[in-house]
Amino acid sequence: MAGLALAGPTGAVLAAAGDVRALLTRTELDRAGALRSAADRDDFLAAHALVRLCAGRLLGRPAQSLTVVQSCGACERPHGRPRLVEAPGTGVSLAHARGWVAAAAADGPVGVDVEAVDGTDVDWRTAGAVCTGKELAAVRSDPDPRRAFLRQWVRKESLVKVGAGTLDEAARLDLPVYGREPPRWRGWRLLDWGGTQAVGCVAAREEMRLRLLG
Known part of the structure; x- marks a missing residue:
């Protein structure tokens, strides 16, 4: 089965995702809230919602059923390579940059x-x-x-x-x-x-x- 990548402008992704705050964890929402720029907050929220939409489409599961976590081997802060709690064998990745976001999910x-x-x-x-x-x-x-x-x-x-x-x-x-x-x-x-x-x-x-x- 081929992997899937989704990308687009932040505004389009937020519109497609619906209530993104209902998708994200408390940790993710806190990280977004700590960003000073409203544009940066939107990029963060859109990227973290999009990776769930992407993985959900790949796995045939609702985005709401997927939990994304990030951890760093060098410190205790919640950043680093993302992973899915419910599907640890599925690789996921996300990115955002000044009004654009992308996400990918694959079997590896x-x-x-x-x-x-x-x-x-x-x-x-x-x-x-x-x-x-x-x-x-x-x-x-x-x-x-x-x-x-x-x-x-x-x-x-x-x-x-x-x-x-x-x-x-x-x-x-x-x-x-x-x-x-x-x-x-x-x-x-x-x-x-x-x-x-x-x-x-x-x-x-x-x-x-x-x-x-x-």
């Missing part, structure tokens, strides 16, 4: 990332730290360097989330350059998507289906 490890495309310039110091020389050259020569860099970033972030590497060693994840679809990378399938406002990627061992909301 899965990682998803999304980034909003804006008019800001590329931070070349960051780009040099996370890209290989070949990738960096491709980003510099692209007509839209910012978008080209974000494409590589979301690919690498999705691989980091499945444990294929770390952001500290992102330049060692030698991915095909922007503009070329990489169906696999060392056994991982990479599924890209993107429009004029956001780009994203999901990484998994299995085939993934993608549905864009809104």
Whole structure:
């Protein structure tokens, strides 16, 4: 069975999810409430609701019946890789970035990332730290360097989330350059998507289906 990824604007996801506060745990609601920005709170709530909707569709279960928890091996704070209490064998992942959210569920490890495309310039110091020389050259020569860099970033972030590497060693994840679809990378399938406002990627061992909301 193929895995499933869902992504879309925060507003569209909140509209589709209904009463998101009825879906989330007290811990998640407290984390959302601690965020100062209303936009950040909406992104958080939408992403945590979307991962339940995504997993629910994959498993054939109501989103309300699924509990998402996060834990960190380095501290006691409730963050880190998410997991489903009721289906620990199902991998789940979520992401949010300035008005956009994404989630994925699969029968095994899965990682998803999304980034909003804006008019800001590329931070070349960051780009040099996370890209290989070949990738960096491709980003510099692209007509839209910012978008080209974000494409590589979301690919690498999705691989980091499945444990294929770390952001500290992102330049060692030698991915095909922007503009070329990489169906696999060392056994991982990479599924890209993107429009004029956001780009994203999901990484998994299995085939993934993608549905864009809104």
